[in-house]
Each structure stands twice: as C-alpha cells, then as structure tokens.
Amino acid sequence: MTDSPTSVNLNKDEQKSAESDSKSSKGSGLWFKIKSLKIGFMPVGLWLVLAVGYVLLAITNVMPKNDMLISLGVMVVFSYLLEEIGNNIPILKSLGGKVLVVTFLPSFLVFKHWLPDSTVKTVSDFMNNNNFLMFFITLLVVGSIASMNRKTLLKATSRIIVVLLLCDVIGSLVGTGVGMALGLSAYKAYFFIVAPIMAGGVGEGAMPMAMGYAAILSGTTSGDIFGQILPAVMLGSLVAVVCAGAMRKLGEKKPELTGNGKLIDDESDKLESLKTKGGEVSIEKMLMAMVMAIAFYFLAVWLNYVIKTYLHFNLPSPIIVLIVLMAAKMLGYIPKDIAEGGAALNTFVVKGITPPLLFGVGVAQTDWNKLIEVFKSPASMVVILVTVLAIVATAFISAKVLGLYPVDTAIAVSCCSGQGGTGALAILAAGDRMELMPFAQVAVRLGGAMTVTVAIFIMGLVV
Template identity: 65%
Template sequence: MQINSVPDGDHPKNIFQKFMALNVGIVPMPLYLLLLVAYVLLTVTNQMPNDMIGAIGIMTLFSFILEEVGKHIPILNSLGGKVLVVTFLPSYLVYMNWLPKSTTKVVSSFMTNNNFLAVFIALLIVGSIASMNRKTLIQASMRIIVVLLICEVVGPLVGMGVGMLMGLSAYKSYFFIVAPIMAGGVGEGALPLSLGYAAIISMGQQNIFAQILPCVMLGSLVAVIEAGVLKKIGDVKPNLTGNGRLVETDDGNDELGSLSSKSDTADITKMLVSGILAITLYMLGVWVNSIIHLPAPIVLLIVVMAGKMLGWIPDSIQEGGKSLYSLTVKGISPLLLFGVGVAMTPWKSLITVFTNVPMLITIFITVTAIVAAAFFSAKFLGMYPVDTAIAVSCCSGQGGTGALAILAAGDRMNLMPFAQVAVRLGGAITVTMSIFLMRFFA
C-alpha cells in the first residue's frame, strides 16, 4: 500500500488517520472501505447485481488488494508476484469454493458474455502503437518475426529432446506437450489443435483437449514467472533492456517526446477519440474475420501498424493514445487479471501437470528454451534482449490472457502489439504444422 503525500505540518497524528491516508492500489482507503461495505451487504443479502457494475465493483475490490499482497511477498515480488497472486490465487479460491458463489457467478458471466479481454487488447494495441516511435515500430516489427521463427524451431527441438530424456516418446513430447504450449492459447490454439488431432487419430476430441489443456495452463504460468525474472535482469543490467522498447531509436524517445517529459494530465477528448478508433477498427476486424477468418485483434493490429508506419495517424490520436494506454494499464489490467483467474484459469488443470514430473520438467525446459532463444537472438539482431524475450515468450502463453499476465509480470504492457504477433503468428504456425505432421506420425 502507498501512503499519500501530506504537506509538512499536516502529517496524520494517530494510527487511524495514517491508516485512512493509505491507498489500496490506486484507490484511497476511505473509498475502498466503502466499496468493501457495499460488497459485504450485497453478498450477505444475496442481492449482488449480475451486470457490469456488479462485476467491475467485485473485480476492483479484489484485484487491487491482491496486487498489494503480491507486491509485499519477499522474493515472489521480484518474479511477477502481484500478477501471480491476482491471477492464480482467485483460481485456487474458486477451486476450493472459498469465494462466494455470487461473486464467482457475476465475474464469470461478465468475462464470458462481454468479451472484456478483447476490449482491453483493442485499447492497449491502439494506445501503445499510436504513441510508439514510427522508426522503432518498422525496425522492431521485421526483427521480431525473425526472432519468433528462431523460437519456433528451438522450442520444439529442445522440448522433444528433454521429453525423450525424461522417458516420453518424441510423439508424445511434441504433439501433446510442446505444440499445445506454442499453439497460441485455448480458443485459437488448443481447441483447433484437438479438433485436428481427433480427425486423424482414433481418440475423441474431448479426451485430447483434456490432455493438452494442462500443458497450455502451466506453460503460461512458467512464462509469467520467467517474465518476472527477465524484468529483474533488466533492473540489474540496464544495458540489456529498453524499458518497453525493442530497438534503440536515434533519440531514445517516443515520436511525440518522452512519456516522462509530458504532463500526466489526459486530454479527455483525444483519449476518447483514440478509444473510439480502437472500437471501430475492432468491429471492422470482426467483419473481416467473417470473410477470411483472420482474428479481429490481428486485423486491428495490422491496420494500426500500417497506419503508423505510413504516417497516417494524426498527432491528436497519437497524443490521445498515450493517455489511453496509461488508463488501460493502470485502471483495467488489474481488474482483468482477477477476472481471468476466476473465469478462465481452471486450477484443476494446473495441478494435473504438477503430479506428472516428466511432463512438468518438459514444459519448464521448453518455455525456458524459447525465452533463451529470444534473448540471445535479440542481442544478435541489435534488439534489447529483455524486452524481446518477454514479448516473444507470449507465444508460450495462454493466448490473449497469457499475454496479459506475462507482460504485466514483466512490466512491459506497451509490448502488447508484439505479443499479439508472437501469439497469433506463432500459434498459427504451430497449429498448422502440428496437424500437418500428425498425418505422417499418427
């Protein structure tokens, strides 16, 4: 918790005043306590509204306090502790039935029916790309694809090798452990992978999906922890990180000036226009997806990146993008991480892998190999190793939800556009190649 600054001579005089001067995340203590009282009253009387207001209230209440807990756990706080606590502790609480049923129901309904994650990704992509240096974007986009392709080779080779050393077959290691990890999440990775496998081998799709889902979940958890480790490496070795940049620009600043040199005061109109642009492009992306089956976030990403590279994005939207990015990271990401933990992270799937040591080791080494390959190839290509490794490690995460947790753990949320490239492009390559190869080895 953070203590608000108080002018000299006006310091709180007693413990109660000091306590009330604290913040829980960004929420002042008096307001947080009022929210807590509202939550308790509605929960006890079974009147919690199953709508957006109820869900956001619950997610605000839990997410910021869990972040504070994660930030104050020794050692873990240096390894993305706040993200681990906000995301995975709620999953455990749901598994143990220790969260009120009304809380679980309201949050799960909101996350499932409102596609809140898509809204977050759309706003974050537009906000981060709009405020990014144009030259940096062009250079980084080309190089990160090279790094991703290297990882697409290194990951499977190392994963199969370790799996075989642990007594697993090459077939089992690749198709049921490595490929699911690198498939790009659940909905656009593990699910189509299981459908493709089921069409080739004599095993039901549900059985296949149940086997590969734990690998996806644990791979994402390992990537989150390693993103925290990478952040720590960047703190100790500043020459290895661009603090959110993949390549060094000529002046070292954003195109509109350093973020720190600008006032934090948001121009509401410009920020809203940037947000409307994100929503509009995402809606168009949904239509494009219905025609050529290209995911809406990728359509949004391509259009915004192209507009930025060609210099078509007005300065007003670029300035608004900075405020939009700040709002999304500070105000939305903690809430979303809690929602992901409650509704999209089945604890049972995670613990399934923990009982299988060969599989556990294979998953850990595979993700580590991907991170290491990205780290060292980035250095060779003139990129910042820490930031590149964090972005590319998202290819071994739980899709969009995994990318969110990984970037939050590494404190590199502005790398979401590049994380989406790693998730979507890397996932598409893995799913396509795996189903193709299955026909020859089944």
C-alpha cells in the same frame, strides 16, 4: 541557589505540556500514516467503503445479475487487495508475485468454493458474456501502436518475427529432446506437451490443434485430445509469468539490457516520445484514440466474417486489428492528435483495467483442476519448464544479436507460451511491460498459427 516552589511547579507543567504535545504528535503521525495507506491507487478509506458495500450485497444474497457496475466493483475490491498482497511477499514479489496472486489465487478459491457463489457467477457472467478481454486488448494495442514511432515499429516488427521463428524451432527441439531423455516418446513429448505450449492459447491454439489431431487419429475425439493438451498450456503460461517477473528483475539490475517497454533503441523514437508524453494530454484526444480503436474493431469483425464466408479461413479479429493498425501507422495515416491520445489511453488501460481483468481471468477462465493435472507427471513438468526456458533464452540471446533489447524481447516473445490473450495479459503484467502488447499479439497469433499448422502437418506425415 535553589529553585523556588513556584519555579519547580512551572517546570513540571512545561514538562507535562511537552509530553502531551509529543503524544499528540505521535498520534497525529499514526493517523497520517493510516490516511496515507493505499490499496492500489485508492486511499484505504475509499477501498473500505467499496468493500463494505460488497460484503453487504454478498451476505444478504442480493447481488444483482448482469449489472456491469456491480461486476466491475467486485473485481476492483478483490484485485487491488490481492495485488497489494502479492507486492509484499518476499522473493515472490520479484517474480511477478502480484500477477500470480491476482490471477491464480482466485482460481484456487473458486476450486475450494471459498468465494461466494454469487460473486463467482457475477464475475464469470461479466467476463464470458461481454468480451471484456477483447476490449482491453484492442484499446491497449491501439494505444501502444498509435503512440509508437513508425520507423521503429517497422524495424522492431521485422526483427521480432525472426526471433519468433528461432524460438519456435529451438523450443521444439529442446523440449522434445528433454522429453525423450526423460523416457517420453518423441511423439508424446512434441505433439502433446511442447507444441500445445506454443499453440497460442486455448480457443485459437489448443482447440484447433485438438480438432486437427482428431481428424488424423482414428478412434479419438477432439474433446479427449483437448483434455490431454490443456494442462501443458496452463502450466506453460504460469512458467512464462514467473520468467517475465525474473526478466523484469534482471532489467532493474542491468538497465543496459532493457528499453523499459521498447524493443529497439531509436533516436527518432525518443524524440517522438518526448513530444507525445512531455505535456498534458487532453481527454478529447484520448477519447479520439478510443473511438479509433472501436472503429478498427468494427472493421476487423466485418473482415473476419468476409474471410470466413468467402475464403473459408479464420483470421481472428485481434490479428486483423493489429495488421490494419500497423499498416496505417507505418504509412503515416494516424494523425498526431490521435498518437498523443494513444499514449494517454495506453496509460489509462494499464493502470485502471489490468488488475480487475486479471482477477476476472482467474475466476472465470483459469481452471485450477487443469492447472494441477500436469503435476501428476514429473517428466511432463520438466519438459514444460525446459521448453519455456528455451524460448526465453533464445529470445534473449537472438535479441542481442539483432540489436533489440533482450529483456523486453524475451518478455514479449514468451507470450507465445501463454494462454492466448489471457496469458499475454498476465505475462506482460508480471514483466511490467504492457506497452509490448502489440508484439505479444504477434507472438501469440502468428507464432501460434505457425505451431498449430506445423504440428498438424507433421502428425499427418508420421501417423
């Protein structure tokens, strides 16, 4: 039986209708995908509005000066975009790619003058005049320690100090030995490459080390010496970032080697974490933890002044915050409400502040010229690489012996080979272990102070 002309027309109409619905469905699916795209935590539409606002300010050269909102807005526009780029680069994304791109690409762009001068000035003024890095570190340290189990804190701190001592000794021996094998003198390898890597950064590591060296060596200035040792600090930090990314990847493949932000496995710590993170935390509790962070910083700044004035000794404010807060936590003086607020504060700081801060560090505090200086000497490059690897390997192995999680311990201790606070920020971000900032500060401050003191003492004996 043949179809009538009418039925044929109806079939064609139905087919056209189906094709139309299919196209509409595909179109809406594409639109849904576009709407669901995100730059960081922001829907792409919101990021575009922010980006358009920045472009209008930049091309008309009306970027306001000393405007905190403008500075933060610029940092947000670039940082989350660069983070997305780093997250999608094959191989590199497994080695802390997003941190490398967010921190070091801006430094290169500044070097090549490919960022508008107004943008560089706005970000640099904000980073250099507002102590934003200290704000970040203080909130993160307080949030981490306040929400930590006090027994676990005591166990982990005592053990990580042992790990740190081993890393300082073995890193120095291995780095100096490799330098000598490559034709460098032990003097050059240790004092100008290995020791600066473990000095705890620039301001509180390389700089006092240079001043100490200059006081011993006649005919040289601290500025000359500082210029010689700074490249090792910069490249050492870069290597540590890559190592932290590799450690994170190892932890993903072998979960038994990592505590995912914890150094030690403790049942009481698990119970406290469940209580602290199990439900919603009020804004009021988070604000209480933030106020406590500011209060501790007030106290630290005052104590730093008293110690410098009357004892003629510089104990940096971050280490005072760390010591006082650890003591308060271990003695049980931090209330439960603040502990719960500390966990929320820690999450907020990690997700909301880390990427913009890394971009600011790259623009204002990472000198590309100094970073590439060390590439002129292959022997120095090898010594730097081997020294950092020796530190990471020593931390990893000794952690297993001492009952710590190897991956997390290696990431935290490797911060001793970074650029102080900025290096610790980049290293922990690459390892996705920002919860370890208190222990990273122990590695940076305590490890750096030990290295500087020992290096200056030994130079005084051999020169």
